[in-house]
Amino acid sequence: MAAVSGVLPQVPEPRAAVFRTFSKPRPAHARRQAAATKRKCQASSEAPPAKRRSKASFLPAKKTATKETRRTLKGKAQKTFSPKKSSAGASDGNQERKLGIKTSSLFKNNPEVPELPRPVVKQVQEKVFTSDAFQALDLHPHLISTINTVLKMSSMTSVQKQSIPVLLEGRDALVRSQTGSGKTLAYCIPVVQSLQAMQSKIQRGDGPYALILVPTRELALQSFDTVQKLLKPFTWIVPGVLMGGEKRKSEKARLRKGINILISTPGRLVDHIKSTKNIHFHQIRWLILDEADRILDLGFEKDLTVILNAVNAECQERQNVLLSATLTEGVARLADISLHDPVSISVLDESHDLSSPESEAFLEASPPQATDELDGFAIPAGLEQHVVVVPSKLRLVCLAAFILQKCKFERDQKVIVFFSSCELVEFHYTLFLQTLLSDSGALAPEHLPSTSTPLKFLRLHSALEQEERTAVFQDFMHSRTGILFCTFSEPFHSASPALL
Numbered sequence: 113m114a115a116v117s118g119v120l121p122q123v124p125e126p127r128a129a130v131f132r133t134f135s136k137p138r139p140a141h142a143r144r145q146a147a148a149t150k151r152k153c154q155a156s157s158e159a160p161p162a163k164r165r166s167k168a169s170f171l172p173a174k175k176t177a178t179k180e181t182r183r184t185l186k187g188k189a190q191k192t193f194s195p196k197k198s199s200a201g202a203s204d205g206n207q208e209r210k211l212g213i214k215t216s217s218l219f220k221n222n223p224e225v226p227e228l229p230r231p232v233v234k235q236v237q238e239k240v241f242t243s244d245a246f247q248a249l250d251l252h253p254h255l256i257s258t259i260n261t262v263l264k265m266s267s268m269t270s271v272q273k274q275s276i277p278v279l280l281e282g283r284d285a286l287v288r289s290q291t292g293s294g295k296t297l298a299y300c301i302p303v304v305q306s307l308q309a310m311q312s313k314i315q316r317g318d319g320p321y322a323l324i325l326v327p328t329r330e331l332a333l334q335s336f337d338t339v340q341k342l343l344k345p346f347t348w349i350v351p352g353v354l355m356g357g358e359k360r361k362s363e364k365a366r367l368r369k370g371i372n373i374l375i376s377t378p379g380r381l382v383d384h385i386k387s388t389k390n391i392h393f394h395q396i397r398w399l400i401l402d403e404a405d406r407i408l409d410l411g412f413e414k415d416l417t418v419i420l421n422a423v424n425a426e427c428q429e430r431q432n433v434l435l436s437a438t439l440t441e442g443v444a445r446l447a448d449i450s451l452h453d454p455v456s457i458s459v460l461d462e463s464h465d466l467s468s469p470e471s472e473a474f475l476e477a478s479p480p481q482a483t484d485e486l487d488g489f490a491i492p493a494g495l496e497q498h499v500v501v502v503p504s505k506l507r508l509v510c511l512a513a514f515i516l517q518k519c520k521f522e523r524d525q526k527v528i529v530f531f532s533s534c535e536l537v538e539f540h541y542t543l544f545l546q547t548l549l550s551d552s553g554a555l556a557p558e559h560l561p562s563t564s565t566p567l568k569f570l571r572l573h574s575a576l577e578q579e580e581r582t583a584v585f586q587d588f589m590h591s592r593t594g595i596l597f598c599t600f601s602e603p604f605h606s607a608s609p610a611l612l
Contacts, residue, residue, distance in 0.1 A: 222503045239270050239459070240293055249276060251305055254345035259301070262341045269294035270459045276301055279433065284454040286447050287435045292495070293459065295435045296338050299324075299400050303373065304339070306397070308346045316350045316370035319391075322398035323423065324375045325416075327406040329355040329578065330585045335402065336375050349373065354380045357578030360387075367391050378407060378415035385422050396427040401434045401450065408442040420450060511540075512548060519567055519595055526588070527595045534573040537597045541571040544595075572598040 245267050246256050259265050268276070271289040278285055279302035289295055303322050307314060314321065326332045336353040343349050352371030354363050356379060363380075368390050384391050401407065407416065423430075432451050436443050447454060502510050511529070518525045531537045548567055568591065572584050588596050 222506065225501050225503065228501060242268055242270055242273050244268050244273055250280065251301070252308060252345075255301070255305060255308075255342065258342060258344055259297075262344060263297075263338075265297075269298075271295055271457070272298045272301075274457050274459070275299070278455050278457065279431070280305065282431055284432045284451045285434070286451060286454045286456050287433065288439050288456075288458045289435075289437065290459070291437050295402070296335055299402070299433050299435065300335070300338055300342055303398050303400075304342045304346065304349070307349055307372065314349055314372055316348075316372065318370065318372065319395050320371055320374040320393065321395050322373045322400070323393070323396055324373070324398075324400045324402060325378055325381070325407065325419065326375065326402045327377065327410050327412070329357060329377060329581065330572075331403065332375050332377055333582060333585065339373055339375065343373075351375065354384060355578075356380050357581070360384075364388050364390070378412040378419060382415045382418050385418065392426060393423045394426040396423055396430050399423060399430050399432045399450070401432075401446070404434050404436040404443050404446055405438045405440055408440070408446065413442070413446075416446065508540075508543075512544065515544070515567070515595055516548065519593060524592050526591070526593060529595065529597050530600050531597060532600065534575045534599060537571050537573045537599060541569055541597050544569055568594040570594055570596045572596060574599065 246259050246265070249256075271287065271293045275285060275287050275295075275298040279299060287295060287298065307321055324335060326335055332353050332355045336351060339351045343351060349372050350370060351373040352366050352375070354374065354376035356377060358380075360383070363384070367384065367388060401416075432454075434443070434447050434451060434454075498514070500510055500514075515527060515529075518527055529540070531540065544567075549569070570584050570588050572581060572588075576584070584596075588594050
């Protein structure tokens with residue numbers, strides 16, 4: 113008993129461990145005593161009963177050891193061989209994918225750029241400036257002084273030299289000249305001269321004597337500014353402008369007080385014709401369609417029909433002028449219905465002599481004819497147009513590189529980039545502000561060329577408020593450098609203030 117009691121305290125193990133201690137079966141009383149002692153020990157301890165333990169603990173030692181060994185070997189086999197097998201399979205799959213599919217990068221695997229058909233087009237070089245001064249014209253002395261001092265112009269451009277004398281005679285005219293050649297002054301000077309020379313002095317309440325239609329708000333503001341400067345000596349003639357983005361209530365108030373020279377966009381004028389009762393055209397003496405090709409391109413043909421019908425219903429005798437940079441089929445059709453026995457004025461290229469008898473034929477009365485094929489075009493001498501055909505994924509990179517090259521590493525460069533929608537303008541404007549102007553994306557100052565200049569980004573589209581659009585327009589027009597992102601429906605006229 114002493115021996116048994118000495119062994120039992122060392123066996124808090126399962127029954128299998130007790131069986132392993134004895135080689136022979138014990139007597140019955142010894143077994144009973146051991147069971148009673150074990151029950152007493154189990155009651156006093158906090159350990160759970162033996163029957164709740166894992167069944168593997170009650171297996172014989174050999175069987176337990178055998179299962180443990182098998183489990184270990186199985187686990188080692190999984191850890192040792194499975195990863196190799198899986199990694200080998202993955203590498204085979206990657207190799208198959210690499211062989212089967214071409215991975216694309218920015219400058220690799222680009223599609224072939226198709227060669228676009230480019231017909232040979234002659235670029236006509238128009239002679240912009242002439243040596244003839246405004247004093248040679250039969251104008252009011254105060255008007256000549258204003259042109260010289262306020263507008264700071266002394267000599268006429270080619271289109272002004274040909275157009276002003278014809279318009280002062282009271283003839284209808286179709287004027288074709290490149291953008292930036294001074295077409296605005298070509299019709300503004302005759303209008304102001306004829307209105308100030310009227311025998312009965314013009315009163316503000318008489319209403320509009322001249323109606324000028326322009327395609328965009330920016331050109332409306334530019335023309336209004338020019339007319340205001342020319343009218344400084346003639347304060348009794350009141351100019352006014354109607355355009356989208358402004359309050360209709362304030363425009364109706366101005367119309368009620370009276371506007372003698374009315375500058376408007378077609379859509380806003382049609383709105384007032386339909387909704388404003390105090391607008392009338394019985395005093396109209398001038399009807400001018402500026403940038404007629406752009407008016408038609410922007411889809412204002414129906415609005416022009418409404419305006420012409422409204423003017424014709426109240427006034428039949430007037431002088432009509434149509435100005436355009438190109439002579440398209442639509443412009444020719446518009447000239448047929450709005451002009452009466454017009455004089456066709458077209459600025460010739462520098463290879464022709466303006467004093468030759470052949471060139472005089474361009475000032476004779478002739479019906480406008482539009483050609484389907486573009487045989488020649490003229491652009492301002494200071495304007496460069498660039499075209500690059502690239503894959504879609506390289507457009508953004510090429511545009512960014514072009515802007516950096518032209519505007520950051522060259523001096524006095526102004527760039528206009530046209531987009532198809534307002535969303536694209538906002539996207540590129542925000543993206544380039546965050547990348548090309550950020551410190552992280554820019555070169556360190558010591559690596560920049562000495563001629564590098566800071567970039568200046570501007571945006572212009574129809575979703576902006578009119579005040580912001582006007583501020584952007586004025587800012588870009590008076591800046592020496594800058595990048596303007598705009599839509600095709602917001603054309604910016606590159607004429608300098610001296611060529612208005």
